[in-house]
Each structure stands twice: as C-alpha cells, then as structure tokens.
Amino acid sequence: MPVIDPQFAYMNARVRSLKSLLFTRARLEEFLHQNDLAKMIDALLDSPYHEQMAEALSHNQGADAVEEAVTRNLVATARLLTVRAAGRPREFLDLFLRRWDLNSVKSLLRVRHQGLDLDEALGALAPGAHMPPGVQRRLAQCETVEALCGQLIVWDSELCGGLSAALPAYSATRDLALLDEALDRHYFVRGAARLKDAEDQDSRLLHFFFQLEIDRINLRLIFERLREPAPVPASMDRLLPEGTLAPALLRRLIEADDAAQAAEMLGGTRYRDFLEELYQFMQTHRFSPVERLFEQALLRELRRLAVRDPLGLAVAMDYSWRKYNEGINLRLIARGLAGHLPSGRVREELVFV
Numbered sequence: 001m002p003v004i005d006p007q008f009a010y011m012n013a014r015v016r017s018l019k020s021l022l023f024t025r026a027r028l029e030e031f032l033h034q035n036d037l038a039k040m041i042d043a044l045l046d047s048p049y050h051e052q053m054a055e056a057l058s059h060n061q062g063a064d065a066v067e068e069a070v071t072r073n074l075v076a077t078a079r080l081l082t083v084r085a086a087g088r089p090r091e092f093l094d095l096f097l098r099r100w101d102l103n104s105v106k107s108l109l110r111v112r113h114q115g116l117d118l119d120e121a122l123g124a125l126a127p128g129a130h131m132p133p134g135v136q137r138r139l140a141q142c143e144t145v146e147a148l149c150g151q152l153i154v155w156d157s158e159l160c161g162g163l164s165a166a167l168p169a170y171s172a173t174r175d176l177a178l179l180d181e182a183l184d185r186h187y188f189v190r191g192a193a194r195l196k197d198a199e200d201q202d203s204r205l206l207h208f209f210f211q212l213e214i215d216r217i218n219l220r221l222i223f224e225r226l227r228e229p230a231p232v233p234a235s236m237d238r239l240l241p242e243g244t245l246a247p248a249l250l251r252r253l254i255e256a257d258d259a260a261q262a263a264e265m266l267g268g269t270r271y272r273d274f275l276e277e278l279y280q281f282m283q284t285h286r287f288s289p290v291e292r293l294f295e296q297a298l299l300r301e302l303r304r305l306a307v308r309d310p311l312g313l314a315v316a317m318d319y320s321w322r323k324y325n326e327g328i329n330l331r332l333i334a335r336g337l338a339g340h341l342p343s344g345r346v347r348e349e350l351v352f353v
Contacts, residue, residue: 011085011093012315018077019319021048025352028329032346037062037337044330049073066334070327071127071136074100077323078129081316092202092313093320095191096209097129098159100324102187104128105152105160106180108139112148113176127327129320130156146171149179162186184240188213192242202313205305209298209317214243215271216294218250223278223290226259244270270297292351295325299353325351 031040044053044066052072056065078097085093103126111121121140128136135155142148149167152160166182169175192210195203218239239250249265256262263278277290299321305314329350336346 009311011081011089012311014084015081015316015319018080019322022322022326023047023330028326028333028350028352031330031333032336032343035337035343037066037334040334040337041066044069052076063331063334063338067331068133070330071125071133074127074129074324074327075132078320081320085316088202089313089316092206093316096206096313096317097320098187099129099209099213100126101128101130101156101159102183104131104136105183108136108148108152109145109176109179111140112142112145113174127324127331129324145176145179159183159187181238181240184214184217188217189240189242196242201309205313205317208301211242211244212294212298214240215245216291218243218245219253219271220291222250222253222256222262223259225254226256226262288349295321295351296353299325303353322353325353 031043034040041053041057041062044050047053049069052069053065055072056068060068082090082094082097105128107126108121111125118137118140125136125140139148139151139155142151146167149160149163153163160183162182162185163179166178170178188210192207192214195207195210198204198207221238236247236251236254239254241247245253249269253262253265256265259278263275266272266275266278274290274293277293299318302314302318302321305312306318309315329352332346332349335341336343
C-alpha cells in the first residue's frame with residue numbers, strides 16, 4: 001500500500017477547491033459571442049479575478065487592463081499554491097511553475113531584441129508564475145538585450161543562468177534563437193537529466209513533462225527548417241537531448257527531403273496522432289496548432305494521472321496548467337474583442353481543456 005504524503009494531501013485539497021473556480025468552456029465562448037469587451041470586464045469584476053481587475057482598471061483600460069489583471073491573478077495563484085505547499089510538494093511544484101516564467105523571460109528577450117517601446121512591449125509579454133507586472137516593467141526598461149540578460153540572471157540565476165555562456169554568440173550574430181536554446185537547455189534538459197533515474201511517481205511525472213517539452217522544441221526546429229524552399233537540415237548540435245525521440249530517429253528527421261517525409265517517420269511514435277496537423281502545417285507554415293496538440297496531450301496525461309493518484313503531484317500540475325491556459329484564453333479574447341477580430345479567428349488560437 002503506498003505511503004500517503006500528508007503535505008501532498010493538504011495541498012491537493014486546496015487545489016481541488018480552486019479548480020472549481022475555473023471558467024468553463026461555455027463561459028469563455030459566451031465572452032466571444034457577446035462581442036463586447038466592456039461586458040467581459042464586468043464579468044471579470046464578478047469573478048475570482050475581481051481584485052486584480054479592479055486594481056488594473058484604476059490605471060489602465062480595455063484589453064490592457066484585462067492582461068494586467070490576468071497576469072496579477074496568475075502570480076497570486078502561484079504564490080498561494082507554493083505558500084500552502086511544503087517540503088517536496090513545494091519543491092516539485094515550484095520547478096514545474098517555472099515553465100511559465102521561462103515563457104515570460106523569452107517574451108522579454110523578444111520584445112527587447114525587436115526594439116519595441118515599453119508600452120508596446122508590456123502588451124506583448126506572456127505572464128509568468130513568479131514574475132509580477134512590476135518586475136516585468138522594470139526588466140522591460142532595459143535598453144539592450146545584453147543589459148536585460150544581466151538583469152534576468154540577477155533576478156533568477158537558476159532559471160536564466162544559461163544566458164551567460166550564450167550571450168557572446170548572440171552579440172556577434174544577433175540570433176535570438178541562441179538565447180532561447182540556452183534557456184531551454186538550462187531548464188528542460190537539466191531538469192530531465194536530473195530526474196532520469198528517479199523511481200517515485202511524482203519525479204517520473206516531472207521527467208515526462210520535461211521530455212515532452214524537449215520533443216516539442218526539437219520537432220518545431222526540424223519542421224520549420226523543412227518548410228523553407230531550399231531546406232537546410234537542422235544540426236544535431238542544435239537539437240536538445242533527453243527527449244522521448246531516439247537520437248537515431250532525430251537524425252533521420254533532420255536528413256528528411258521534405259516535411260511530408262519527416263511526418264511519415266513519426267508514424268511509429270507517440271506523435272502519430274499529430275500527422276494531420278503536421279500536414280496542415282505544410283500548407284499554412286504555422287506550427288502553433290501543432291504545439292497546441294503537445295499541450296493537449298500533456299493535459300490529457302495530467303488529467304489521467306490526477307484521477308488515478310488524487311494525492312500526487314499530477315493534481316496540482318493539472319490545475320496549474322488549466323489556470324495558465326485560462327489566463328492565455330482570456331488575454332486572447334480580450335485582444336480579439338479590442339481589435340474587432342472575427343470570433344472564428346480568435347477561437348482558432350484558443351485551447352480548451
């Protein structure tokens with residue numbers, strides 16, 4: 001009989017109460033159908049976002065206020081989860097939540113690399129679990145990518161320490177992909193390597209999460225190279241180790257003549273269900289729908305494990321991903337309503353779980 005960790009039991013009891021507060025798909029669809037940003041804001045003022053929404057409206061308006069409220073709420077939720085957790089649950093959950101801090105760091109680097117002004121930059125930033133808007137604004141004020149990297153390392157050396165070694169190459173080439181790769185190696189590859197030989201279920205779950213993310217990154221690099229009119233094979237040196245796809249298969253993928261041939265090679269892997277989206281990618285050259293499949297695959301696995309092990313880490317991981325996904329959906333809907341985009345166009349970008 002498995003030993004029940006009381007720390008996980010306490011944390012998961014809290015998580016289950018929070019999960020009941022998430023918006024349903026029908027509610028999000030209603031925001032789209034109403035086609036009225038003011039009504040959406042009124043609804044958020046009468047929801048678990050009410051405190052952050054009211055604060056954001058005191059100095060902002062429209063979609064900007066919604067984005068700020070969502071980011072503040074995500075940070076508050078992450079703080080609530082980690083504060084109420086202790087010991088191993090807190091360590092594991094904090095490690096998992098850094099996944100969205102990584103997204104926020106990459107957003108900061110991208111907007112500084114593109115030379116956007118501060119107001120435009122703040123609207124383009126992804127929310128982070130441990131990066132409140134005040135920290136985002138301070139970091140966004142850095143005038144160069146080099147200065148920003150220095151501040152990011154000071155802010156979180158555990159997450160951003162890999163930037164130090166990659167910065168000289170970036171400065172010489174202005175290739176932002178070098179910084180993204182350094183961040184991915186520092187977080188995903190190191191995380192997978194650390195947990196590879198662990199035997200407990202929660203460690204294995206985190207290891208699987210890192211592996212799926214590594215596969216996503218590698219496949220994106222491979223297929224985006226293959227969409228070029230004269231494809232240049234991706235170097236094995238640029239692919240990340242520690243994923244689920246064997247090195248021999250990765251080598252065959254990067255040597256494929258075209259995207260169709262590479263897609264066929266995935267028929268015998270866990271990504272065989274992705275083939276239809278990969279074929280669409282060949283027509284649209286948009287990889288984001290494929291990435292949504294990765295998210296949905298991981299969410300399905302987290303949901304399955306949360307049901308099977310209601311006292312394990314999967315419960316908090318499942319909720320955290322759903323909460324982050326809800327925030328992204330709200331930001332997309334608000335931006336779509338503010339820009340008067342067709343509801344079908346906005347819905348294409350949403351992920352429902």
